[in-house]
Amino acid sequence: MGKRFIGIDVGGTTMKLGVVDERGRLLHKAETPTPSDGQAGLSQMAFQARRIAGEAGISWEQVAGLGLGLPGFLDIPAGKIIRLTNLPWENMPVKDHLEAELNIPVAIDNDANVAALGEAWSGAGAGLQDLVCITLGTGVGGGVITGRRLVHGVSGLAGEIGHIRVEEDGALCGCGQRGCVETVSSATGMVRLVKEAVAEGRKSQLEVQVREGTISARDIFEAADKEDPVALTVIDRATDALAKVMSILSVVLNPAAFIIGGGVSRAKERLFSPLRRAYARHTLAHAAAGVRILPAELGNDAGLIGAAGLTAKWETLG
Amino acid sequence: MGKRFIGIDVGGTTMKLGVVDERGRLLHKAETPTPSDGQAGLSQMAFQARRIAGEAGISWEQVAGLGLGLPGFLDIPAGKIIRLTNLPWENMPVKDHLEAELNIPVAIDNDANVAALGEAWSGAGAGLQDLVCITLGTGVGGGVITGRRLVHGVSGLAGEIGHIRVEEDGALCGCGQRGCVETVSSATGMVRLVKEAVAEGRKSQLEVQVREGTISARDIFEAADKEDPVALTVIDRATDALAKVMSILSVVLNPAAFIIGGGVSRAKERLFSPLRRAYARHTLAHAAAGVRILPAELGNDAGLIGAAGLTAKWETLG
Numbered sequence: 001m002g003k004r005f006i007g008i009d010v011g012g013t014t015m016k017l018g019v020v021d022e023r024g025r026l027l028h029k030a031e032t033p034t035p036s037d038g039q040a041g042l043s044q045m046a047f048q049a050r051r052i053a054g055e056a057g058i059s060w061e062q063v064a065g066l067g068l069g070l071p072g073f074l075d076i077p078a079g080k081i082i083r084l085t086n087l088p089w090e091n092m093p094v095k096d097h098l099e100a101e102l103n104i105p106v107a108i109d110n111d112a113n114v115a116a117l118g119e120a121w122s123g124a125g126a127g128l129q130d131l132v133c134i135t136l137g138t139g140v141g142g143g144v145i146t147g148r149r150l151v152h153g154v155s156g157l158a159g160e161i162g163h164i165r166v167e168e169d170g171a172l173c174g175c176g177q178r179g180c181v182e183t184v185s186s187a188t189g190m191v192r193l194v195k196e197a198v199a200e201g202r203k204s205q206l207e208v209q210v211r212e213g214t215i216s217a218r219d220i221f222e223a224a225d226k227e228d229p230v231a232l233t234v235i236d237r238a239t240d241a242l243a244k245v246m247s248i249l250s251v252v253l254n255p256a257a258f259i260i261g262g263g264v265s266r267a268k269e270r271l272f273s274p275l276r277r278a279y280a281r282h283t284l285a286h287a288a289a290g291v292r293i294l295p296a297e298l299g300n301d302a303g304l305i306g307a308a309g310l311t312a313k314w315e316t317l318g
Numbered sequence: 319m320g321k322r323f324i325g326i327d328v329g330g331t332t333m334k335l336g337v338v339d340e341r342g343r344l345l346h347k348a349e350t351p352t353p354s355d356g357q358a359g360l361s362q363m364a365f366q367a368r369r370i371a372g373e374a375g376i377s378w379e380q381v382a383g384l385g386l387g388l389p390g391f392l393d394i395p396a397g398k399i400i401r402l403t404n405l406p407w408e409n410m411p412v413k414d415h416l417e418a419e420l421n422i423p424v425a426i427d428n429d430a431n432v433a434a435l436g437e438a439w440s441g442a443g444a445g446l447q448d449l450v451c452i453t454l455g456t457g458v459g460g461g462v463i464t465g466r467r468l469v470h471g472v473s474g475l476a477g478e479i480g481h482i483r484v485e486e487d488g489a490l491c492g493c494g495q496r497g498c499v500e501t502v503s504s505a506t507g508m509v510r511l512v513k514e515a516v517a518e519g520r521k522s523q524l525e526v527q528v529r530e531g532t533i534s535a536r537d538i539f540e541a542a543d544k545e546d547p548v549a550l551t552v553i554d555r556a557t558d559a560l561a562k563v564m565s566i567l568s569v570v571l572n573p574a575a576f577i578i579g580g581g582v583s584r585a586k587e588r589l590f591s592p593l594r595r596a597y598a599r600h601t602l603a604h605a606a607a608g609v610r611i612l613p614a615e616l617g618n619d620a621g622l623i624g625a626a627g628l629t630a631k632w633e634t635l636g
Contacts, residue, residue, distance in 0.1 A: 153572020254471020
């Protein structure tokens with residue numbers, strides 16, 4: 001029997017668990033509410049890990065490791081939570097605690113990194129050595145993989161590509177800088193640009209959704225299908241800004257592929273075709289040659305699969 | 319007796335050879351003209367490698383590997399020269415040839431990468447896991463190291479940071495793009511900016527050198543010491559552009575240090591103090607925290623030491 005790995009993708013309200021095999025294939029998954037208390041969270045993770053192994057019909061001896069994807073500020077090598085983004089878990093040595101409790105190797109990493117690792121292991125990047133995963137959602141997140149290894153950097157901040165500045169006097173970003181790609185190419189950024197255009201009196205079918213406060217990235221892509229001029233302009237600007245960032249990443253990292261996930265990527269070709277055109281326009285020909293721009297394949301499972309991969313040493317496998 | 323490694327830094331006119339120990343310390347070095355004929359080059363490298371081992375007083379059995387730093391377009395994993403920049407060596411399987419001839423492992427890499435590896439092994443970056451080396455000379459070159467490993471990318475182009483664009487309508491770069499950091503922060507770029515300022519009628523002590531065609535980056539830094547306004551403006555612009563690139567690299571890679579080498583770096587604090595100020599201004603505080611900006615330490619020996627390191631697997635040592 002092959003080894004099995006358990007991944008837990010810890011979110012602010014629910015934790016998603018999965019059991020995967022040595023090739024990163026998801027065999028079984030489950031979901032459970034995240035306790036807001038840290039100690040209860042530890043007990044719950046240990047309990048649920050054993051439980052999902054049982055549900056998947058495997059013995060605990062077959063489980064070769066457990067990985068956690070966590071949103072927030074971590075000491076990754078030590079396996080400690082410093083503090084999390086949407087949960088009051090603080091200063092918790094999760095690795096030590098769960099290893100003692102479960103008797104298997106435990107590793108942790110941040111949510112953007114485990115999602116990238118999932119796609120690299122058994123998603124759109126399977127088989128590739130060098131890739132960059134970009135998540136377009138509320139923000140613009142990233143995960144960088146070189147030689148099949150995740151790049152963390154000295155304090156675990158590598159891959160924060162949403163904060164590359166693309167517009168000199170752009171909008172104020174949550175990080176305090178102006179004109180970060182996140183202010184233009186995230187769902188939030190695109191919605192902001194539509195609102196601004198409407199406020200400036202530009203004609204758009206999106207006026208209703210703006211007025212009612214329901215406007216989403218999805219509405220913008222749908223309006224673009226109907227040739228709405230504001231929607232088209234905003235999509236052009238979002239893809240152009242993202243392509244500039246990708247052109248920079250191409251000369252720095254020379255990845256084989258960019259894998260684009262997150263809510264905005266559900267627009268499929270309505271996002272990908274302007275993005276590919278803009279990338280070709282902005283990137284040195286020899287750095288762009290052969291580079292693929294691919295949709296993420298694992299959706300919401302990327303995080304738990306990648307988390308499971310943290311202890312799998314799959315990068316050294318064939 | 320410890321293992322020894324030989325490095326050869328192949329230049330257009332001379333090849334530099336060195337013998338280093340397992341910690342990357344240079345024990346002995348030599349220099350010899352580079353034959354323009356490729357076959358003669360191969361013979362010469364094999365002959366000189368044996369010869370320098372003899373000169374260093376070590377037996378051939380102690381030599382655990384040979385590495386070459388080559389300027390040009392290579393197939394690094396296969397150890398083949400495709401074509402070189404300043405030499406008519408083409409389509410040469412150097413690794414296979416030299417391994418058969420010398421009976422030791424041989425590896426090749428490009429000159430910017432081996433210089434970065436040298437600094438990472440036993441230079442300014444010794445002991446650091448993650449760093450970016452930047453060479454400011456005729457152009458702006460780079461080498462990226464993450465987790466003590468050199469990042470190559472899918473076609474060996476990683477680290478070409480000189481072609482990150484920093485000025486929207488900047489000067490035309492050799493690569494065909496406009497406004498690459500190389501057009502502003504290299505020695506060539508700084509000289510160009512001084513010439514343009516003088517041509518526009520701005521007062522400068524550098525007018526003489528511009529007229530006589532002798533102006534160099536060194537002259538610019540010397541004029542800045544005397545508060546020459548053109549020199550000060552050009553240095554500000556060069557360091558500001560480079561700092562912008564470093565701020566991007568900080569969110570993408572989160573290195574522990576930037577190591578700056580090349581001719582321009584000989585200006586020492588006249589370069590480093592405005593560069594550090596500009597970096598602090600342009601970089602997200604949490605990404606800049608603790609990041610060091612250091613002068614390269616190995617000078618012209620970085621390439622041969624790093625080349626020697628290609629087969630040393632030092633990244634797995636303590």
